[in-house]
Amino acid sequence: MADxxxxxxxxKVATGVLGGGLGLVVAVPALRMCIAPTGAETVxxxxxxxxxxxxxxxxxxxxxxxVSVVAPVVKDAWTTARDIVLGGAxxxxxxxxxxxxxxxxxxxGCAVGFDETAKSFLCPCHNSKWSESGGLVANTGPAQRxxxxxxxxxxDGRLRLTWVRYKLDIPTREPA
Amino acid sequence: MTARNGxxxxxxxxxxxxxxxxxxGIPGGPSFAYVFGWVLVLLLGVEAITGAALAAFYAPSSTDxxxxxxxxxxxxxxxxxxxxxxxxxxxxxxxxxGVHLVQTAVWGAYKKPRExxxxxGIVLLLLVLGFAISGxxxxxxxxxxxxNRVEVGIAASTPVAGPTIRSLAIGGNEYxxxxxxxxxxxHIVVLPALFAVGTFAHLVLARRHGTTPRWGRDGSxxxxxxxxxxxxxxxxxxxxxxxxxxxxxxxxGADLAAPADPAAxxxxxxxxxxxxxxxxxxxxxxxxxLAALASPAIVGGFLVGLPLIDRDPDRSPKKRLKFVGAxxxxxxxxxxxxxxxxxxxxxxxxxxxxxxxxALLASRxxxxxxxxxxxxxxxxxxxxTVPMYQQRTLFAQKCAGCHDAKSKDRKGPIIGPxxxxxxxxxxxxxxxxxDAYWGRTKLGASEDAMKPAELAPNEIDDLVELLYxxxxxxxxxxxxxxxxKTIFDKACTxxxxxxxxxxxxxxxxxxxxxxxxxxxxxxxxPKKAIHMGKNSEMPRFDAELTMVERDVxxxxxxxxxxxxxxxxxxxxxx
Numbered sequence: 001m002a003d004x005x006x007x008x009x010x011x012k013v014a015t016g017v018l019g020g021g022l023g024l025v026v027a028v029p030a031l032r033m034c035i036a037p038t039g040a041e042t043v044x045x046x047x048x049x050x051x052x053x054x055x056x057x058x059x060x061x062x063x064x065x066x067v068s069v070v071a072p073v074v075k076d077a078w079t080t081a082r083d084i085v086l087g088g089a090x091x092x093x094x095x096x097x098x099x100x101x102x103x104x105x106x107x108x109g110c111a112v113g114f115d116e117t118a119k120s121f122l123c124p125c126h127n128s129k130w131s132e133s134g135g136l137v138a139n140t141g142p143a144q145r146x147x148x149x150x151x152x153x154x155x156d157g158r159l160r161l162t163w164v165r166y167k168l169d170i171p172t173r174e175p176a
Numbered sequence: 177m178t179a180r181n182g183x184x185x186x187x188x189x190x191x192x193x194x195x196x197x198x199x200x201g202i203p204g205g206p207s208f209a210y211v212f213g214w215v216l217v218l219l220l221g222v223e224a225i226t227g228a229a230l231a232a233f234y235a236p237s238s239t240d241x242x243x244x245x246x247x248x249x250x251x252x253x254x255x256x257x258x259x260x261x262x263x264x265x266x267x268x269x270x271x272x273x274g275v276h277l278v279q280t281a282v283w284g285a286y287k288k289p290r291e292x293x294x295x296x297g298i299v300l301l302l303l304v305l306g307f308a309i310s311g312x313x314x315x316x317x318x319x320x321x322x323x324n325r326v327e328v329g330i331a332a333s334t335p336v337a338g339p340t341i342r343s344l345a346i347g348g349n350e351y352x353x354x355x356x357x358x359x360x361x362x363h364i365v366v367l368p369a370l371f372a373v374g375t376f377a378h379l380v381l382a383r384r385h386g387t388t389p390r391w392g393r394d395g396s397x398x399x400x401x402x403x404x405x406x407x408x409x410x411x412x413x414x415x416x417x418x419x420x421x422x423x424x425x426x427x428x429g430a431d432l433a434a435p436a437d438p439a440a441x442x443x444x445x446x447x448x449x450x451x452x453x454x455x456x457x458x459x460x461x462x463x464x465x466l467a468a469l470a471s472p473a474i475v476g477g478f479l480v481g482l483p484l485i486d487r488d489p490d491r492s493p494k495k496r497l498k499f500v501g502a503x504x505x506x507x508x509x510x511x512x513x514x515x516x517x518x519x520x521x522x523x524x525x526x527x528x529x530x531x532x533x534x535a536l537l538a539s540r541x542x543x544x545x546x547x548x549x550x551x552x553x554x555x556x557x558x559x560x561t562v563p564m565y566q567q568r569t570l571f572a573q574k575c576a577g578c579h580d581a582k583s584k585d586r587k588g589p590i591i592g593p594x595x596x597x598x599x600x601x602x603x604x605x606x607x608x609x610x611d612a613y614w615g616r617t618k619l620g621a622s623e624d625a626m627k628p629a630e631l632a633p634n635e636i637d638d639l640v641e642l643l644y645x646x647x648x649x650x651x652x653x654x655x656x657x658x659x660x661k662t663i664f665d666k667a668c669t670x671x672x673x674x675x676x677x678x679x680x681x682x683x684x685x686x687x688x689x690x691x692x693x694x695x696x697x698x699x700x701x702p703k704k705a706i707h708m709g710k711n712s713e714m715p716r717f718d719a720e721l722t723m724v725e726r727d728v729x730x731x732x733x734x735x736x737x738x739x740x741x742x743x744x745x746x747x748x749x750x
Contacts, residue, residue, distance in 0.1 A: 034358075038340060042348025054720060068439035076238060076352035081553060088439035103439065108329030110322060113441035115526075124443040124530065125326055126457065126464075142457065142464045165350075169333045169465070176349075 044075045045086060049153070049160035058093040058159075064114045064121075064132075065091050066103065069163050086163050089150055090114060090121070100152040100161055101134045107143040109168050121147060144171040201398035204389030206405040209283070211412035212276035213382065218413040219269045220375065222420075223307075226262035227364065234314065236360040238353050241316035242435040243550035243558070249432050250546045256429030261420065263430035266308055268420050270449045273301050274507065281482065281503040284491030285388035291483040293381040298479050300374045303367055308447050310363040314356065316555065318534065321436035322444030324359075325351070330468050351438070391492040434537040435555030443530055445521070452510045455517035475506065540749070563747045567732035570725055572750060574717065581612075588714060589613045593744050596647060596690040596737040601640045605629040619711045626683065631667065639663050646674060647690030647737065679706040690737060695730035696723075 052067055067089055074084035088103030088111050101121075103112045110125035120137065121130035128141030136146050151162040165176045202210070233252065235244040248255040277297065280286055286294035313324035332342035347354030387405075389395040399405075424430075433442075446454050453468060460467040486499045493500045521527055541558050548561035560566070571591075577583055579591040590612045594600055604613055607628055614620035629636065642660030645652040664674060671683035679685045685706040688694040700718040702708050717726060 035344065037347040037354050037358075038343045040343075040348050042354050043350035043352040056720075066439075068437075077348075077354050079237075079239070079353060081239070084554070085437060085439045085556060088441075103441070108326045108333075110326065110444055111439060111441040113530075124441055124527075125322070168329055 042077050045071045045084075045163070046073060047162075049151075049155075049162045050086075052091070052159040052161050055093070055098065055154050055157055055159055058091055058098065060093050060095060062092065063116055063119075064101070066114070067091055069161060071163070087111070087165070089161060089163075090147075091152070091159070091161075098152055098154060098159065100150040102148040102150050102164070102166070104148070104165065105143060105168075106145050106148060106166065106173075107141065107169055112147065142169075144169065145173060148173055201400050202387050202389075202405050203395040203398050204387075204393035205397060205399045206401075206408055207390065208408050208412065209279055209390065210387050210405060211409050212272055212279060213379075214409040215272050215412050215416050216269060216276060217375075217379075218417065219265055219272065219420075220371075222261055222265045222417075223269070224368070226258045226265065227368075229258050230262055231364055234360070236314065236353075236356040238316065238351070238356060238436075239552060239554040240550075241314060241356055242432075242555035243545060245315045245317070245432060246542050246545045246550070246555075249429055250542055257424060260424035260427060260429030263311075264420060264424050264427070266304075266311065267448065268416065269304055270308070272416065273304060277301065277479075278503060278507060282493055282500055283388050283390060284486070284493070284496060286483040287486065287489065287491060288483070290381070290385050290388065293378060293385065294483055295480060296374055296378045296381070298476070300371065300378060302476070303371050303374065305449075306367055307363060307371075308449070310359045310367065312447060313359050314363065315432060316356065316436045317433040317538070318436055318440070318442040319431070319433040319444070321351070321438075322442045323446050326444050327446070333465055334469065388491070391490075432538065432542065433534060434541045435558060437556060441530075442534065443527060448514065448518075451517040452513035455513040455520075458517075458520075459513075475510075478502070478506065562750060564732060564735070565750070566725075567728055567735075568747070568750050570721070570729050571732060574721065575729070578714070587616055589617075591733065591736065593736055593739040593741050595733065598640050598644050600737075601643050602636060605631075605636055605639065617713055619708075619713075622711075624682065624711060626671070629667065631663065635663050639667075642674065643686060643689060646686060646688050646694075647734070648688070649690075649737070677706065684708050690734070692727070692730045692734050695733045696726050699726045699729055 050069055050071060052069070058065060069086045069089050070083050071086050072082060074081055074086070076084075090101045090103055090112075092099050104110075105112050105123040105125065105128060107123065107126060107128055110123050112121050112123045112130075114120075115122050119132045121132075121134065122128075123141060123143065126141045126143075128143035129137040130143075130147050131137060134147035134149070136143060148164070148166050150164060153160050167174045167176045230248065233244055233248045233255070235241060245259075248259055250256070252258075280294065280297070309324070309327055312320045314320065328342055328345050331345065332338040334341055343349065345355075345358070346352075347358045445451070453471065456467045456471055457464040482499065482503075486496060488495070490496070541555075544558050544561050545555075548558075551557040551561065562568070572580075575591065577585065578587040579589065580586065581590045581592050603610065605628070607613065607615075608626040609615045609620040614625065619625055629639070631639065638656050638660035640660070641653055641656035642664055645657045645660075661674070664672075670681055672680035672686050674686045674689075676687040677685070678687060697704070698707050699721070701716040702712040702714045703710060703716060708714075721729070
């Protein structure tokens, strides 16, 4: 038959289009769904300051004290839960001032510890060190900036801390 | 079945499967050098079977993941073995795949026409590492959680695309339920599917091209695969599996750290086969980002490029020294970096101390999970399932400093098991300023201190019964109590009263002494006139503790009255 090559070519294209179309009909919704969380706020925490108890829990002049920052309510995808630990913070009180540093390492986000004998902060993951005031000690590890201070205030004798996560592994401090 | 019947069955199958009747042979004869691919097939089977069993128990949610893993590890019959085989089997795959790769490289078996087989093999190796990363986070313990945070952090430091990669990987803005569901889907569906396709292609190609004979061996001498090579394969499989099984038993499965805690510092370390990269980052200092992202690319690029640069058909290693040398040097460097990383940690005393503390926390969390279950509010809350957790924590935080017998700077009366019991009351009457009572207070040393009661023993007993009865205890001897009241009215009323809500003279009111309400009132404000008045050095707690917390503490103090040390010990450590 003279038209056979044309017909064959058409059938090939038609098979490809139909088959590919069928595949797309399934793949597109599946992919759309799977990329949906990207860039979305899937874990939501209240942006209000978080209550950390009486200011007296910090003794004036005492070394840095680690506290867990506990959000009263956290919504995580399909669940909502009370009293969820968001992360850690280091607090200290000097005379009239209360200071807070985020315990999140500005390198890759490990929780930073305080070494009381060496009077310095140390990240256990890649050995970055900070001085007692939170200043980066050069050439100790890969961190590129000082520990991140967190806004903290005393309201009615109670500590109120604003929890902020900053972008990691950059020299500047930008909220994530 | 007789051999004849067996032959018939094989023949029947062959016709149905439409396969050619052929006896695939080994050119140059069988060798133990060719067993590694088959050992890998065995290990993949182990992963598939143990993985399916584990999936039947695993709960991919941030609240339940750790709990379900702990349940398998500590409570399911042979759960530890299944989990151990799955976890250490992964390590075995990395080791055997490494040997397989080196053997292939030394034999020059990647050369034409086997380049595609080699490349698919490298993709499979990458998928194995993907399995490792996606699997390690699923346990949601401190180790897996922090390792993943660092790994994702490295990926997130990729220029430009970094934040998107992070968000795509963890399923949103922060670690949570979606992080686990995606890594789980990746680990048990996506990666296995890709791996199955890759393995199939790798095996088909390997079978089509046949075994690459060792250089210098006469390839024209073909020896039947079955059973001469097969017996070697099976022997090697059995040997490797025996080692794996022995190791898993010696380790009692796989480790499991305490539940993930975003606030607690943890010495995160990657799985051992990533330790060379970890060490490289340490060594390269400010170039660490380059090291982290570039060195895997260099290693991968070198392996992929090998068949393209080493094209001479001669496979003798002597003629390919630079290539064979490069492959061996590469693995030697990786091995040395790995050793250096572990040696560095082994020499760090402070780290060892922290790891010991972490191990203690882990065993505690698991013991509590096994004994009491894990609260649905999250694995972190497993620590609060200790009996009387809230009571004892409050006591430890707010009271123990001044009142615990073991406290170095105790300032007040000892509060412990038996506090407020008949014996305790008797002790107070005998020596109110004794060391265990008010001896360490300013009051105890002052003129205002109560004097020891000078009464006959039976009178003391009766008086004790009256005071004991104030608490509302159910085992009061009424006759004794009544006699005690007569003695009280005679000897004590100058300073005290047992009428409800009535302050004494110079001393505290004793109505309802030792009842839950009395404790709540006392804790709230011991300086009240009805309690110790201005003489009390104890701070008031009505601002620091909520009403509920004060009541909880009061309940604990009531419980202590009839408790003995053994009861307290039975509760376990806090």
